[in-house]
Amino acid sequence: MKEKYSSTLVHRFLHWERVQPDAIYLSEATPDGSLVDYTWREAGAEARRMAAWLQSQEFPPRSAISIVGKNSAHWIISDLAIWLAGHVSVPMYPGISAETAGYILEHCDVRAVFVGKFDGKTDGWNEIRKAIPAHVPLIGLPMSPLTTDTDALQWQSLVAQQEPLQEIRLPEPGDLATIIYTSGSTGRPKGVMHSFAAIYAYAIEGGEFCGYHPGDRVLSYLPLAHTAERSFVESNSLCHGFRVFFNDSLATFMQDMKRARPTVFISMPRLWTKFYQGACAQLPAGEQALIHTASPAADALKKQILSMLGLDATRLAFTGSAPLPAEITDWYRTLGLELLDVYGMTENFSYSHYSRPGQVRLGYSGQAMPGVDCRIEENGEILLKSPTMMLGYYQQPELTKQSLTEDGYFRTGDRGELDEMGRLKITGRVKEIFKTSKGKYVAPAPIENRLSHPKVEAVCVTGPGYAQPFALAMLSAAARAELQEGQAASALRVEMQALLDAANATLEDHEKLAFVVLVKDVWNVDNGLMTPTMKIRRSTVEEHYLPRAASWVELAQTVIVEAE
Structure with missing residues (x-):
């Protein structure tokens, strides 16, 4: 184990x-x-009182x-109490089945x-x-649905009855800390x-890169289970040692x-798209x-917009999971906020590639972080080694073995390519490739990236078994x-037709989209069409929409508005 x-x-x-006991850590x-x-x-x-109860x-x-829970x-x-008591934390999404x-x-x-x-x-x-x-005790945290449940234990009552744990068995670096499903x-x-x-x-590595310090502040709203x-x-x-604020609800x-x-x-x-749309809707x-000009009035307006979004103090802004339209990226850059694309996954604790300020390339996730070794297989799969790599899959040694190459690189399942500066571009999932009725293979992610548009919040390219692929697009509100x-x-149809034509002009014949469907449903976590981190659940989306594909093909239209 490295001393670092x-x-x-x-x-x-x-x-x-010990050193800043009276500084505020958590605010909700x-x-x-x-x-x-x-x-x-x-x-x-x-945490110490709850750790004492766990040990008891x-x-x-x-x-x-x-x-x-949220x-x-x-x-x-x-989580701290679990660790202080010498146990292993296992988070679960509140929306889990x-x-x-x-x-x-x-x-x-x-x-x-x-x-x-x-x-x-x-x-x-x-x-x-x-x-x-029935034998597993339930402990209701403040604001949980168990606060009035007489069959559950209550956090406040338990901590009130315990003395704080003083003798803490500090974990060794190699000890198991958490299992994330x-x-x-x-x-x-x-x-x-x-x-x-x-x-x-x-x-440590991310902190050195970002220059974190106790004066920093973050808002926690994406699921902590991820x-x-x-x-x-x-x-x-x-x-x-910095301060964490919590988002109470979407409202x-x-x-x-x-x-x-x-x-x-x-x-x-x-969310970056929603911020952009919301701000533009309020600006004449x-x-x-004006914001695209160089003047004191423009500078004041830019500050006003960032303040309206709560981003006026933001010195580092990250994005990930999919490319943003150039129009939106450029808008934030005009305001003075450069969005840095990042790439990571559960198996490497979200530590792999980060964009460097001043070196951002649209559609790329930046260079490898310190300690990360990346190479691309012949089939395009991204292989990684890093100091944050998992110990393995719990009770699944064979699956763990299958996830690694003979020389110890992790098989990400993502396809990608590197540019001359070592910046990584994600081009899809190895297993997401599907075959058309013509026997041609189609990788959906690169095509989806070509359909980036400020009015399109999410898109899914599909069409296994059909002559040509097609796109499902969820529009903004x-x-x-x-x-x-x-x-x-009518104007929106023209816009979507132009988007479709522009994408098709860059694609191979077997990849060209037959049509785009503007779907009526809003894809979200509650209906299972989006993950808790706002990525499309491809298999669920396809299961939901593919039964209707034959009727769309028969319409012989290129922009289809799904009927209410």
């Missing part, structure tokens, strides 16, 4: 608890709108303890479950609860095992952004033109409203 990674996030937390809004702050001392006291249960060492201060405090939850709970023999916020909706929790064995090709999720060394290496948020928010804040997002005024911010293309044409107005609807 010989510490852990537990050590770092104890450091900040309650349903009544008030803000609750937790200092490092207060977070530590609660005499679970076997390194037992799996689960956390399910992001909150007590999500992170629970009962079947998947049951599999995870059994697969890693979960001994207790912390239950957090469910956004005011208990339906999801009621389904998950059916999958939890991610979707598997067989339908069963895979348990990705990460050591304390791996998640600490992420925070590595992107777990690494960016939890690991970095514990390592570098309060902009209010929470303005309260946090994050100095570093990460988002998916869909004259002001939109404003564009969907245009479809209800005769003249605006």
